[in-house]
Amino acid sequence: MPSLSQVYKDQPLTLPNPIMDLTRMEKVPDSHAWPPLEDYLDDVPSKDGIIPVISLSEPKLAVMNQVSRACKTWGMFQVVNHGIPMRLFAELESLGHQLFGLPMEQKLKALRAPDSISGYGVARISPFFDKMMWNEGFTVVGSPLEHARRLMPDNYDRFCAVIEEYETEMKHFAERLMELILSSLGLRKDDVEWAKNGFEHTNGVLQMNSYPMCPQPTTAMGLAAHTDSSVMTLLYQTSIAGLQVMKDGHWITVPPIPGAMVINLGDLLHILSNACFTAPLHRALVSQTHHRLSFAYFWGPPADTNVFPHPRLLSLNNPPLYQSITWHDYLKLKAKLFNKALPSLLLPGTA
Numbered sequence: 001m002p003s004l005s006q007v008y009k010d011q012p013l014t015l016p017n018p019i020m021d022l023t024r025m026e027k028v029p030d031s032h033a034w035p036p037l038e039d040y041l042d043d044v045p046s047k048d049g050i051i052p053v054i055s056l057s058e059p060k061l062a063v064m065n066q067v068s069r070a071c072k073t074w075g076m077f078q079v080v081n082h083g084i085p086m087r088l089f090a091e092l093e094s095l096g097h098q099l100f101g102l103p104m105e106q107k108l109k110a111l112r113a114p115d116s117i118s119g120y121g122v123a124r125i126s127p128f129f130d131k132m133m134w135n136e137g138f139t140v141v142g143s144p145l146e147h148a149r150r151l152m153p154d155n156y157d158r159f160c161a162v163i164e165e166y167e168t169e170m171k172h173f174a175e176r177l178m179e180l181i182l183s184s185l186g187l188r189k190d191d192v193e194w195a196k197n198g199f200e201h202t203n204g205v206l207q208m209n210s211y212p213m214c215p216q217p218t219t220a221m222g223l224a225a226h227t228d229s230s231v232m233t234l235l236y237q238t239s240i241a242g243l244q245v246m247k248d249g250h251w252i253t254v255p256p257i258p259g260a261m262v263i264n265l266g267d268l269l270h271i272l273s274n275a276c277f278t279a280p281l282h283r284a285l286v287s288q289t290h291h292r293l294s295f296a297y298f299w300g301p302p303a304d305t306n307v308f309p310h311p312r313l314l315s316l317n318n319p320p321l322y323q324s325i326t327w328h329d330y331l332k333l334k335a336k337l338f339n340k341a342l343p344s345l346l347l348p349g350t351a
């Protein structure tokens with residue numbers, strides 16, 4: 001049975017080597033200089049509205065309606081009153097600062113191998129761009145023990161305990177959200193093969209992102225525009241603004257709300273909903289005054305289970321738009337085709 005960890009085994013990703021230490025730069029080097037941003041972290045243009053904030057403490061029907069609207073129009077929303085302890089966010093953030101604050105030679109001890117999904121490295125979408133991004137990351141699938149031991153010989157047990165607690169919280173939260181999202185499509189858990197048995201064998205990948213302070217933030221790019229390859233991504237973006245989502249041709253800044261989780265729908269939910277739900281383009285910008293961290297939990301089905309437009313959503317007027325694909329194969333396709341991966345799955349006659 002293929003697992004997510006095997007995604008890059010037969011298709012290694014060649015990423016730039018060595019990784020540049022961005023923490024002590026006086027100027028953005030040419031390798032990292034993007035065309036200047038004219039709309040750097042602008043205020044939200046009012047006609048596009050603001051990204052929905054949904055409180056889970058409201059009655060279920062109200063929540064479902066808000067989720068449905070948000071999934072159709074934005075593909076992104078923030079959730080408050082979710083019950084995840086604030087203490088955990090604070091601990092995660094503090095360990096993130098410890099990890100990314102280590103000297104480069106130490107971080108390189110946990111370097112992500114080209115054929116592997118986990119470890120320290122640059123953004124996975126880097127090969128698709130001429131310029132490098134102002135970003136470093138650490139990816140965890142399951143236990144980070146092996147890498148954590150090398151990174152933090154004196155503190156790895158604490159690091160692992162916090163990461164594993166956070167992964168457990170995210171898994172439960174993703175399942176709760178998925179039930180809500182399915183009901184907002186008029187579906188039940190039992191209607192989806194990989195949801196019906198308590199989401200057995202579903203997968204999560206935790207991506208810790210670090211965007212060091214940047215001397216010229218308008219010519220740097222934290223993470224270039226992309227859609228996520230997950231069913232959904234649960235993002236804790238800390239208190240520093242940087243995340244933007246594309247809405248009606250404009251980049252809209254997602255304002256940090258203390259303790260809120262940003263929910264971002266991924267390509268697989270776009271397929272499952274037969275394009276009823278949006279998987280939005282988003283990007284991350286960097287700050288001149290703050291080192292920004294974010295924690296993205298990419299959640300999806302068992303690696304080898306097919307995802308396809310749900311038959312209960314289809315009709316003569318709403319024929320299936322996409323071919324069926326597993327998460328494992330979709331990640332491989334994305335690593336090869338990037339933003340052409342989703343269109344490549346369109347069924348003939350629907351383009």
Ligand code: OGA
Pocket residue numbers: 207209223228235237242243282283284294295296
């Ligand atoms: C990602 C992502 C946004 C952020 O990791 O896929 O979109 O704010 N991150 O770091």
Ligand code: NI
Pocket residue numbers: 226227228233282
């Ligand atoms: Ni993303």
